[in-house]
Amino acid sequence: MGHSAAVWDYRAAIEIAKDWNGIDQVVLRSPHGPSAKVSLYGGQITSWRNEKGEELLFTSSKAIFKPPKAIRGGISTCFPQFGNCGSPEQHGFARNKLWIIDDNPPPVPPNDSEGKTCVDLLLKPSEEDLKCWPYSFEYRLRVMLAADGGLTLISRVRNINGKPFNFSFAYHTYLLVSDISEVRIEGLETLDYLDNLRQRERFTEQGDAVTIESEMDRVYLRSPNVIAVLDHERKRTFVLRKEGLSDVVVWNPWEKRSKSMVDFGDEEYKQMLCVDAAAVEKPITLKPGEEWTGRLQLLVVPSSFCSEQFEL
DSSP, X not given: OOGGGSOOOTTTTEEEEEOTTSOEEEEEEOTTSOEEEEETBTTEEEEEEOXXXXXXXXXXXXXXXXXXXXXXXXXXXXXXXXXSXXXXXXXXXXXXXXXXXXXXXXXXXXXXXXTEEEEEEEEOOOHHHHHHXXXXXXXXXXXXXXXXXXXXXXXXXXXXXXXXXXXXEEXXXXXXXXXXXXXXXXSOTTOEEEEGGGTTEEXXXXXXXXXXXXXXXXXXXXXXXXXXXXXXXXXXXXXXXXXXXXXXXXXXXXXXXXXXXXXXXTTGGGGEEXXXXXXXXXXXXXXXXXXXXXXXXXXXXXXXXXXXXGTO
């Protein structure tokens, strides 16, 4: 009897449970086995598993899962800034706050809802937030898990302030890889990038793909909307599709930097790579009442797929 013999109840495929710190997390399940976990702390994706139950996102064994420290791993939303320039804390405060489940989310378009399990989260600024970043906003985050295991994040930021504001943004995405030396990124060839290890000096990518051989912290500018991350040892490819986000950040701390981070294992840099859909070079400006949308879709396919199928 095939999967089509029974109707999958997508509402029943959502579970709310407590993590070991007593913080609510939402578990999304798909009929063929894929799953995802979304913590209300930071609105963060803490797990994404395929139909075999294999974890696809990296989380450090030393990660701290309680305020005020951000969770080292998964997928976090960096808002209202990415990096450590500007007044808010590094990578902004959204990933360090407790979100709530949105009881009145915007409607899901029919072409987006079919065969998907989803949850909507909401973040509004506290008085404390307004002291360090004095702008009122509503940030809605929709997380969707498709029947094929694809994961989609849609961020909507609305200015409910009386004056315009600017922000930068990133989906800080920790991919779990078998061996960092066996990974290549396609889709960033010939692009200009800012090198954060060299005072944001601008360079042009010369390789036919990006490979990681030492510490890397780069912002690739005006990047295509589809990026592929090939893991040769596991023979699988992460396909990242983005909308509303012009840049891609590539980060790996390598050996020396890893040893300086209290929430990161000394050797864990070998099993992770951050590839972030982002808006960094040119901040987003919202006038009063305006709304911005930024979307990220993640899919894992066998590496036998050729690059042309990704429209790179």
